Amino acid sequence: MNVKNCPGCGKLFMENPSGMCPECYAQEEVYEHKIGEFLREFGKASIERIHEATGVSEKIILRMLKSGRLQAEGLNMIGYPCDMCGISIFEGRLCSKCGSNFTKQVKTVYSDKNSTDAQRGVRMYTKDK
Ligand SMILES: [Zn+2]
Ligand SMILES: [Zn+2]
Known part of the structure; x- marks a missing residue:
């Protein structure tokens, strides 16, 4: 116990x-x-x-x-x-505004690091789905 x-x-x-x-x-x-x-x-x-x-x-x-x-x-x-700005939301973890900002940031990180492997990986992952 x-x-x-x-x-x-x-x-x-x-x-x-x-x-x-x-x-x-x-x-x-x-x-x-x-x-x-x-x-x-x-x-x-x-x-x-x-x-x-x-x-x-x-x-x-x-x-x-x-x-x-x-x-x-x-x-x-x-x-x-919302996890980022604190505005009231009804689904997910982020409001639509922060959600789209977040997606943009993720994309930027991928291209900034020039990690083509990671990008390929993402593409493959999406394809598989
Ligand atoms: Zn108690
Ligand atoms: Zn937000």
């Missing part, structure tokens, strides 16, 4: 599939329900907005989102911050 620190309250608990202590798990279920109701009523919302409306801390919302708990309910409607 492994003992872990609960990510919610920091207390030690016996490791279980939920990844947190039973009290925090029960608490998150309440939060999950609250957020679910809010989204059903208002549709898509950013984490900030959900926090204001439900009182659930943004940190907890983000953690639930990352653990897939909120999506599990079929509620893929929460905006979360």
Whole structure:
């Protein structure tokens, strides 16, 4: 049996599939329900907005989102911050703007290094797909 620190309250608990202590798990279920109701009523919302409306801390919302708990309910409607600029997005890890910048950067890196092998590799990889 492994003992872990609960990510919610920091207390030690016996490791279980939920990844947190039973009290925090029960608490998150309440939060999950609250957020679910809010989204059903208002549709898509950013984490900030959900926090204001439900009182659930943004940190907890983000953690639930990352653990897939909120999506599990079929509620893929929460905006979360883009990894690069922090704007609210609803899918992927980057907003469309940063996403296209990122792709450009990757291409630049490849040609800057003059690594034709890498480019060939990429092309082959895409072809194979
Ligand atoms: Zn806990
Ligand atoms: Zn962005």
